[in-house]
Amino acid sequence: MSVAPEQVEGPELALSVVIPIFNEEGNIERLYRELTDTLRDIGREYEVIAINDGSRDRSYDMLNAVQARDARWHIIHFRRNFGQTAAIAAGFDAARGDIVVTMDADLQNDPRDIALVLDKFAEGYDIVSGWRQDRKESLFLRRIPSMMANRLISRSTGIKLHDYGCTLKAYSFDVVKAVKLYGELHRFIPALASQMGVRVAEVPVKDRARRWGSSKYGFSRTFKVILDLIVVVFLLSYFSRPLYVFGAAGFLVGGVGTLLGAYLTVFKLLTENKIGDRPLLQLAALLMVLGVQFISTGIVADMIMRTYHESQHKPIYYIRERRRSETVDETSEIPNTEFK
Numbered sequence: 001m002s003v004a005p006e007q008v009e010g011p012e013l014a015l016s017v018v019i020p021i022f023n024e025e026g027n028i029e030r031l032y033r034e035l036t037d038t039l040r041d042i043g044r045e046y047e048v049i050a051i052n053d054g055s056r057d058r059s060y061d062m063l064n065a066v067q068a069r070d071a072r073w074h075i076i077h078f079r080r081n082f083g084q085t086a087a088i089a090a091g092f093d094a095a096r097g098d099i100v101v102t103m104d105a106d107l108q109n110d111p112r113d114i115a116l117v118l119d120k121f122a123e124g125y126d127i128v129s130g131w132r133q134d135r136k137e138s139l140f141l142r143r144i145p146s147m148m149a150n151r152l153i154s155r156s157t158g159i160k161l162h163d164y165g166c167t168l169k170a171y172s173f174d175v176v177k178a179v180k181l182y183g184e185l186h187r188f189i190p191a192l193a194s195q196m197g198v199r200v201a202e203v204p205v206k207d208r209a210r211r212w213g214s215s216k217y218g219f220s221r222t223f224k225v226i227l228d229l230i231v232v233v234f235l236l237s238y239f240s241r242p243l244y245v246f247g248a249a250g251f252l253v254g255g256v257g258t259l260l261g262a263y264l265t266v267f268k269l270l271t272e273n274k275i276g277d278r279p280l281l282q283l284a285a286l287l288m289v290l291g292v293q294f295i296s297t298g299i300v301a302d303m304i305m306r307t308y309h310e311s312q313h314k315p316i317y318y319i320r321e322r323r324r325s326e327t328v329d330e331t332s333e334i335p336n337t338e339f340k
């Protein structure tokens with residue numbers, strides 16, 4: 001038997017902290033202490049959602065012990081290792097906080113920096129991302145690839161952040177409930193959410209060396225990130241109407257083919273020359289066929305997107321806020337419409 005994901009209607013408390021955990025037994029105790037101290041100082045009503053992503057060490061028992069001690073902790077144990085993005089997605093599904101903060105369990109981020117992130121958030125942003133200063137990781141394997149990835153992601157998505165990879169980030173409840181994650185997409189949430197029209201800011205945060213254990217990732221992650229980036233760019237630009245992209249390419253290619261064909265026809269009719277052996281004729285035919293293919297691919301893609309949006313009740317718009325009175329007093333007079 002499996003437990004279905006929890007679905008939450010609206011925020012019920014001020015803050016949720018979401019932490020993915022995979023084999024972090026040596027960090028849990030310290031994480032609990034540092035986080036609890038910080039959150040106590042921040043002084044808002046909070047919950048911590050720890051997702052045990054199929055750990056094979058003592059993390060299971062240790063998290064259960066923390067939960068038994070502190071009712072503000074909510075533990076989700078996965079059946080197996082589904083990856084950090086899945087863990088974050090489970091945390092987002094369960095989160096009840098008006099603001100949802102994500103962070104790693106390895107204490108590479110200082111929990112005290114949550115206060116900085118929340119201060120920035122209060123200025124009216126929907127997403128606030130940490131920007132790690134003075135990075136402790138290896139230059140060639142981590143920092144240079146990460147710098148290049150950040151530039152690339154910023155340029156191709158239009159959301160300029162120095163540090164997409166920093167997991168200390170805060171999101172509004174609406175953002176968390178709207179984004180759908182898979183693959184390694186958690187680092188792209190600010191870019192994905194840009195579709196909703198979010199306001200994004202970043203704040204400098206400390207970077208510390210991993211306290212215990214080692215990183216779960218190697219260099220191969222860089223390739224996954226690049227592949228994900230391609231998907232994200234596609235999702236962002238052409239998601240709701242793929243026909244526009246394929247259709248434009250189809251018109252362009254097919255148009256050139258038709259012009260070439262017309263030219264050859266006129267040429268053939270007006271002069272005595274044969275056109276049967278001209279490479280241009282083959283090119284014209286090829287381009288016309290390609291044009292038709294582009295357009296039909298676009299129509300098929302458009303129909304797939306339609307099914308996607310309609311079956312999942314995905315909105316094609318996002319509302320920042322709504323103002324409407326719940327009850328209208330029928331007896332009241334219509335107010336004077338003149339503005340002073």
Ligand code: UDP
Pocket residue numbers: 019020021022023024053081082083084087103104105106108214215216217
């Ligand atoms: N993590 C996870 N599932 C995984 C891999 C990692 O939940 O399959 C968690 C891990 O326990 C940590 C966070 O994701 O809390 C970030 O992992 P890590 O520190 O290894 O990544 P790095 O900081 O090296 O990018």
Ligand code: MG
Pocket residue numbers: 104106108210215
């Ligand atoms: Mg780490």
